Amino acid sequence: MQQGTAAHPDHDRAESETIGVAAYTRVSTAEQRHRYGIPVQRQAIQAYVERHSTWHLVEYRQDDGASGSTDSRPGFDALIEDIAAGQVQRVVVHRLDRLGRTEAAIWRCVWQIEDAGAQVECCVEPLGDPGIERWLTIDRLAREVEADYRRIVTRTQSGRQLKAVAGGWPGGPAPYGYRLAGKGTFGSVLEVDPAEAGVVALIADLLTEGRRSLKEVTTELNGRGVRTRSGRQWTPSNLSRRLGSGTFLGEAVFRRTDRQWGGHCTSVDGDGRPVHGESVSLALPPILTVDQVQAVGEALAAMSRPRRNPIAEYPLTGRIRGRCGLPYVGGLRGKDGLRTYRCSGMQGTRSCGCVFLPAAHAEEQMAERVNGVLASMPAGSRPGAPTSAAAMRLVRHGARVTLLDRLTAERRQDLQEARGTTAPVHLAAAAVRQIESDLGTLGRIAAHARDWLHELEAEILRDAPLLTVLASLTPDMRVLPPREQRRLVELLDVRVEVADPTFRYREGTTCLTTRWHQRTGELIPPDPSDAQWDRVEVLLRSWFPAHHFRSPLDLRAALTGMLHRLRSGILWSELPTRFGDRVNVRVRQRVWLESGVWEAITRLLNEEGRGTPVFRRPLPPLLIRTALDAEQVA
Template structure:
């Protein structure tokens, strides 16, 4: 006996014994339905009256207002809450009531997956409009018809809409969507926007003279020539506009590379159309621009290192750290937030670069420690699999039921065809007329068979998705086993990155010490290596050392220089961040090198060793709280950046959705993904 039939008998048995069934109503209307007057209040009255008429106990209401029926259960807030409640023990309700079938969903995926899961839990869905529920074969048959109708209605609306757009595009009219910079829409057709066209022509003149998009963007911004949204230009968006299809070829490709396509690559809605635009640039101008672009030397992207946590580190400014290759062979993580928001804006944050080797070594040590604990790994895998699975449908049973229904429907058609043929013969119909009569008789049956076969295809696809979850869990166990068996071995960066991806490792940078790229601070090293405090320079102290500091030919105030160096040793400030009162940072650095090399600094500090002072600047250890779903581990290291500056890291989110595979590959190689 199937699980669905068993659950239905239990519900029916409760009703026979006189136990009142508990019902909740689920109310959903889309924004389009709201505009037509079909609001939540209207639907709620219908479902409440239905529950009362049935004699059920109304125990709750779930509402998703203004949400599309194409969204799945986990994408609708209250429906997702309903599903979580239905899994509780004891079960809190027996029936879910909706006003009409399309409330359940507008696509097969959005419709069936949550209905079937409820069935397997012993909860059934009742539809007010046609007074049925899916606890009986007749009710399930009617529900299939409602599901097919809801999806067909959605497709029909879309086809009509897209058909009108197709006709407009083929006639050279504006079909909707974003209008390229430089053009506008007048009387339903594209026309040149004179103000924006002037900006494009100015950009062309500047680029042909300067051959730098950054320089062109700076000039345009300074002249007040901004983007269509009134934003400042950046190197990237300016280059994208100037080298786009509209500016370079005076045309738009409607339904181009980003249009919705089927699995075989063909377009779903309509055909591709090329719409000619009024010209802004002459043909010889675009030809000259192409030649100038081709003449520009292209810098090949740096390759050769896999950054195992690229994109997993969130910086204090809210951006992410990504791997960055330097030509000098320095590998670090740099915050994306340092990129200019627009030309001339400067970096938007001061997040320091993180030394790749130090960060990765510490994080990987924590991961290895976790993977070495078999019990923690077992618990982790169990919870991970449970949370990844978005639904709990028994696909094998569903496929078996559908196979049986398809076989029965096929048998009905086989029986009906000869009967219909005999009836046509009795009516005196022959040839094409007889064939048409038979086809008319079996058309509804054939349509039901096609719908069943379509549903079976969808369930097969959902089963493959569930198997993919299982495969990922097995991959997780396989990789974890490799690490457990080779705790002391050096795994490849690719293998480490794959495991961190499966573990859903998330790290947040929450505190940054002064950034210190390059060699360590010589002043700090001098005090730290001798375990000396940094003295406070008093008038008496200066009198003792001023004969050593020299500089009769220099215009610099030597006492101010000494105070600047002591300030730097106490605070760890970078040369360029030193207070302006101390003078030119480059001159200060040069004088420091001379005093240290000649022994002057050591002699002066020896005379000041008894003066009261403060501790030399020292970076705090880096703190990691690395989130590995569902456990978290903590550690601390001394060096978070190239010279030991401090970076504290902690868990970012309890569970972050994984990025697409293409983006992840780009992150691993330290290169940003292409824009969609």
């Protein structure tokens, strides 16, 4: 039978040529506690390498506390880069479970190492030369690793389930307001923590009696010197998390199925039911009365609102720094819904002094800078160009899947021949069993290979818009949706600073008419000519009753003053008296805007196309850097 797999990395090497070897080690947190650590693995690998005269140990790569259920880890990713650079031809692990704790994770690590140009070796059990026998060995060991992992998970989860059903605390930190009694024993339970219980009662009073917002509650707590469990100041975000815990819900739920986000959530099946056991409600020693719990719930419901600032909609979140050095985060301004970036230092009890940035301004300046940097580079030398690692992995892995399909077809043909052979019955039966076993193994490997192939294809499709921009002769990142812009920002390591830390916005709020022009893009027309004013006056008289024109205010002069203020950006208090009484002019403009006649007036006066943009107050200058250029003030 044909032995199909990737070529052996050493076939083209001379017998005496030194082979570069990398030692890969990994431990999880649980294993560190049980003293199965990095030194043990290193000693075994070093002894194994020393038994091969042509092998030379060139480096150690390790992942501390890394999960074995994933195939991407910092140490492993660096190892792949070293292999691709030609520094390593062999990767040695103590046991195969150091690559992963599931079949899929192990195979993907093996394939990534092979595609980069090296081969995996195991200290405990030889994997064999390249070929189907090697695949059969890896499959057997990988199945043993996953079976062992599943037994550990089942045993651990069953113990936690039994403990929860018995009324004990199943594990993890105690909810705020409680502490563990009998920690580390099977009978550990929650008891009220007197110090934290007083804070819980205070929070409940502030929420229910004062009907305060979360920000107001945190300001009050910090003002009284109350700190969180970790000793930090309260913020609306950490208070919100505490309010969602069992303390303020009246009970704790083990294996919650209504919170399926983040890295720590209950595993559920296709029907949404917990995989490792049913949900268990744990009664908590009361801190609040039933009425207080209900009142807190009502107060939270009254102030709840959906999250409005996901990071994907704000590509520069975390990338901007102000005078205090803390990162800016994106969000909507409450009073007018404007997309902005604000310094995270403003969430404390006092403002840090950093100015907010309109998101459109910051993102436009960033886009211009990034587009200029990319346009100055040849398309082939830009980061993440179409010849990406993902595309190369897809090509190599696609060939592997084709090879697996061919080997499977050959084994099926062998099976047909074995069933029709004239050999003795016991020999034919043994051959059939072996071929059927090989087919089962190839089927499992092919299933894992196709799953990874689909993920690689999805990655290429996901990257297509970004790669199109990077390959363009005139790149423009503004055509990308915010999520893809965020990826490009991270790829280029874009960093933004407020160039003038002393910059301050002008006092006063933007008037409604200015906001309307900014939102609609309607230009400010020139002052009306005599003929145009006659038409405007007819329009006004068709819109308003006669008493609207009995005011001593000269409406033509007032209109001219309104246009002058919108063009120049002066404050109402700075409006020259030649345009009429400032208060009356301001009131008349608001009436015209609210009635809708202002839109009709501006369109009439803009018929000749000589309008100018509405005044926009100066915005802070930004210092924009990327990993590809020197700093430049936008």
